[in-house]
Amino acid sequence: xxxxxxxxxxxxxxxxxxxxxxxxxxxxxxxxxxxxxxxxxxxxxxxxxxxxxxxxxxxxxxxxxxxxxxxxxxxxxxxxxxxxxxxxxxxxxxxxxxxxxxxxxxxxxxxxxxxxxxxxxxxxxxxxxxxxxxxxxxxxxxxxxxxxxxxxxxxxxxxxxxxxxxxxxxxxxxxxxxxxxxxxxxxxxxxxxxxxxxxxxxxxxxxxxxxxxxxxxxxxxxxxxxxxxxxxxxxxxxxxxxxxxxxxxxxxxxxxxxxxxxxxxxxxxxxxxxxxxxxxxxxxxxxxxxxxxxxxxxxxxxxxxxxxxxxxxxxxxxxxxxxxxxxxxxxxxxxxxxxxxxxxxxxxxxxxxxxxxxxxxxxxxxxxxxxxxxxxxxxxxxxxxxxxxxxxxxxxxxxxxxxxxxxxxxxxxxxxxxxxxxxxxxxxxxxxxxxxxxxxxxxxxxxxxxxxxxxxxxxxxxxxxxxxxxxxxxxxxxxxxxxxxxxxxxxxxxxxxxxxxxxxxxxxxxxxxxxxxxxxxxxxxxxxxxxxxxxxxxxxxxxxxxxxxxxxxxxxxxxxxxxxxxxxxxxxxxxxxxxxxxxxxxxxxxxxxxxxxxxxxxxxxxxxxxxxxxxxxxxxxxxxxxxxxxxxxxxxxxxxxxxxxxxxxxxxxxxxxxxxxxxxxxxxxxxxxxxxxxxxxxxxxxxxxx
Numbered sequence: 001x002x003x004x005x006x007x008x009x010x011x012x013x014x015x016x017x018x019x020x021x022x023x024x025x026x027x028x029x030x031x032x033x034x035x036x037x038x039x040x041x042x043x044x045x046x047x048x049x050x051x052x053x054x055x056x057x058x059x060x061x062x063x064x065x066x067x068x069x070x071x072x073x074x075x076x077x078x079x080x081x082x083x084x085x086x087x088x089x090x091x092x093x094x095x096x097x098x099x100x101x102x103x104x105x106x107x108x109x110x111x112x113x114x115x116x117x118x119x120x121x122x123x124x125x126x127x128x129x130x131x132x133x134x135x136x137x138x139x140x141x142x143x144x145x146x147x148x149x150x151x152x153x154x155x156x157x158x159x160x161x162x163x164x165x166x167x168x169x170x171x172x173x174x175x176x177x178x179x180x181x182x183x184x185x186x187x188x189x190x191x192x193x194x195x196x197x198x199x200x201x202x203x204x205x206x207x208x209x210x211x212x213x214x215x216x217x218x219x220x221x222x223x224x225x226x227x228x229x230x231x232x233x234x235x236x237x238x239x240x241x242x243x244x245x246x247x248x249x250x251x252x253x254x255x256x257x258x259x260x261x262x263x264x265x266x267x268x269x270x271x272x273x274x275x276x277x278x279x280x281x282x283x284x285x286x287x288x289x290x291x292x293x294x295x296x297x298x299x300x301x302x303x304x305x306x307x308x309x310x311x312x313x314x315x316x317x318x319x320x321x322x323x324x325x326x327x328x329x330x331x332x333x334x335x336x337x338x339x340x341x342x343x344x345x346x347x348x349x350x351x352x353x354x355x356x357x358x359x360x361x362x363x364x365x366x367x368x369x370x371x372x373x374x375x376x377x378x379x380x381x382x383x384x385x386x387x388x389x390x391x392x393x394x395x396x397x398x399x400x401x402x403x404x405x406x407x408x409x410x411x412x413x414x415x416x417x418x419x420x421x422x423x424x425x426x427x428x429x430x431x432x433x434x435x436x437x438x439x440x441x442x443x444x445x446x447x448x449x450x451x452x453x454x455x456x457x458x459x460x461x462x463x464x465x466x467x468x469x470x471x472x473x474x475x476x477x478x479x480x481x482x483x484x485x486x487x488x489x490x491x492x493x494x495x496x497x498x499x500x501x502x503x504x505x506x507x508x509x510x511x512x513x514x515x516x517x518x519x520x521x522x523x524x525x526x527x528x529x530x531x532x533x534x535x536x537x538x539x540x541x542x543x544x545x546x547x548x549x550x551x552x553x554x555x556x557x558x559x560x561x562x563x564x565x566x567x568x569x570x571x572x573x574x575x576x577x578x579x580x581x582x583x584x585x586x587x588x589x590x591x592x593x594x595x596x597x598x599x600x601x602x603x604x605x606x607x608x609x610x611x612x613x614x615x616x617x618x619x620x621x622x623x624x625x626x627x628x629x630x631x632x633x634x635x636x637x638x639x640x641x642x643x644x645x646x647x648x649x650x651x652x653x654x655x656x657x658x659x660x661x662x663x664x665x666x667x668x669x670x671x672x673x674x675x676x677x678x679x680x681x682x683x684x685x686x687x688x689x690x
Contacts, residue, residue: 026081029081032045032086033084033088033089036093037089039093039100039101039102042100042101042103043102046090046101046104047103049079049245049249052079053079053253054252056253056256057252057255057259059256060072060259061259069260070183070187072187072256073187076257079249080200083249083250084204090104090246091212091242094212094216094239095212095215095219095235099238100242103245104238104241104242107240107241107242122244158370160174160177160178160181208243209239209240209242212242212243215235216235216238216239217231217235219231286317289310289313289314289317290310290314291310292307292310292313293306293307296310355418356416356418356419357398357399357417357418357500358397358415358498359402359419360414360415360487361402361414362402362403362404362405362413363404363409363412364404364410365411365429366412366479366483369429369480369483376480378402378480378484379402381484382487384484385484385488385491388488389488389491389495390546391546393539394545394546394547395498395499395539397491398498411428412425415490418497422493422494423486424452426449426452427479427483428460428479429479430479431460431461431463432461432462432466432469432478432479433449433458433460433478433479433482434460434466434476435451435456435457436458437473438473438474438475440472440473443459444461444465444474445461445465446459446462446465447460451482453482453485453486453488453489453490454489461476492542496537496539499532499536499539501529504528504532504535508523508528508531508552511549511552515549515552518549518553518556519552522552522555522559525555525560526555530563530565533565534551534555534568534569534572537565537569538551538572538573538576541659542670543580544576550575551575554568554572554575555571557571558572569656570652570655573676574652574675576676577676577677580676581678584645584647584672589682590681590682591647591684592639592684592685592686593647593672593683593685593686594632594638594647594648594649594685594687595649595650595685595687596648596650596651596654596688597688599690600689600690601650603624604620604654604661605654607619618660629661629665632662632666633665635648635687635688636669639686642686645670646666646668646670647671648669648670648671648672648689649677650672651674652673652674652675655671655672655673655676
């Protein structure tokens with residue numbers, strides 16, 4: 001802990017005044033263009049320019065990815081500005097005094113031997129190398145990298161959103177990944193622009209040199225009375241020295257720019273990557289060695305140079321061959337015969353067997369609906385659905401994995417529960433679905449279809465006739481709403497299948513925090529699997545399980561009588577009578593139902609073998625069962641004609657078995673018992689199933 005604090009304090013000490021220092025530095029750079037500098041200070045600043053360029057170049061060698069030196073575009077801008085300010089300062093001193101310090105003089109005399117013609121040629125060569133070779137290539141690489149990075153952003157963001165929905169990452173990591181993608185795009189976009197600084201610097205250096213020579217000749221001949229040859233010797237030599245002092249750091253910065261934009265696939269530092277790339281195989285080294293020895297024996301060519309380098313390459317290739325043979329022998333000696341064969345362990349197969357609780361597969365034309373970067377809001381809608389279902393039914397919807405599937409039609413989607421397709425539909429992006437909910441007889445100009453969630457007749461229409469469709473009485477929704485509604489209804493329908501034992505354990509743990517006594521008594525009576533089955537039975541009939549305390553108390557009480565899941569489900573339903581009654585109440589405060597005649601109830605009761613505690617077996621003639629279902633269907637149709645929710649009210653003894661009889665052919669019929677209706681509730685009967 002103390003070491004960490006010391007490091008933090010040291011870091012804070014180093015960077016405490018970084019912002020102020022940078023502001024002062026920029027002001028000083030601008031001041032250099034206005035205020036004359038003494039030659040000694042100018043020598044220090046020129047040396048600092050060269051040092052800064054070398055440090056920047058070496059720093060690019062040790063980065064594995066560009067974002068490790070994210071400030072490089074700004075560094076390039078400041079370095080260019082600093083270099084131009086030095087050019088202005090040296091030009092002022094050369095023209096005013098004919099002397100610009102020891103650094104400029106040294107480059108003019110020592111580097112080019114005091115010959116301004118040689119210096120001019122060297123200077124032009126440096127400018128050509130920087131401007132045409134390095135800068136041009138770096139500029140092109142930066143431009144392509146910026147374009148590819150921006151094009152890849154939607155796919156990367158979709159992958160992050162898919163991992164987030166599938167639960168592989170959390171919100172914090174997703175935000176970090178999105179921020180990283182955005183930083184990459186910003187960096188390569190900035191590098192695309194920053195490469196223009198280097199290009200402009202090369203042009204400016206050439207123009208400044210020409211101006212300095214012309215100005216020096218004019219001052220030397222016209223003001224100081226020198227001959228043209230004397231003025232050219234003095235001012236041209238100093239100008240060339242100044243140009244070399246400026247262009248060598250500029251060339252180093254150009255090289256650093258090229259290195260940083262080409263470090264796209266590096267795994268380690270640049271030196272290690274280069275050595276690994278060039279020495280990955282011994283054959284090129286041996287072939288190159290042989291070619292150099294052949295050149296060495298050619299008459300007229302220098303034998304010593306070619307033979308020395310060829311011998312070094314041959315020795316290096318030979319050592320690599322021996323090293324590879326030694327490494328290859330180690331596994332042969334240590335590995336047993338059985339270990340050489342590829343092994344498929346259970347750990348390597350298990351990830352392939354993983355099944356997602358819920359999946360949404362989409363065609364490629366529907367990607368804009370789920371991609372936030374393209375304006376898609378499907379992910380937000382899914383979050384809203386999960387939150388709403390938690391409030392309505394009390395279930396925790398597991399993460400929904402969204403992926404594109406090229407095997408689907410471009411506009412098609414498939415919903416899967418635990419790897420099995422349960423429903424599918426088709427959407428037309430940029431169109432609206434006009435649903436005929438009010439029995440409109442008129443038709444619309446559009447593509448006829450069926451609303452996927454409820455099976456209603458509908459039309460896909462263009463946005464131009466949306467208002468007309470609404471005026472005609474159609475319900476008009478966009479493609480995202482259609483998919484969200486279908487997804488929500490599918491979750492409600494298969495909510496019981498999504499409720500795993502792990503999810504039940506989470507619910508129990510949540511209740512245990514505030515009601516530990518209830519959970520302790522419950523777990524002493526029933527197992528986790530029995531609790532799960534009861535909750536699944538409730539969800540299959542759309543009974544909310546949000547009031548877990550009431551459910552668990554009922555299970556703890558009746559679980560001592562019987563552990564039959566059917567019996568426990570009926571007792572829990574009775575305990576939830578207030579919730580069930582509230583769910584089916586109309587605006588007038590009463591429940592509208594159809595009832596079952598005593599004759600039918602008696603006939604069903606007589607056909608049962610066993611009891612609610614031990615389990616039932618219904619022994620009834622199939623013809624009689626079909627007739628019973630048809631009678632219930634007719635009564636339900638009468639309720640539907642009045643716009644009422646289909647509710648069948650029966651005796652508590654037969655409620656469970658009646659539900660089993662009608663659920664396959666009439667899944668939307670809600671079967672209630674008298675004991676599930678809260679006392680004092682008004683019940684209105686629309687008829688009886690005779």
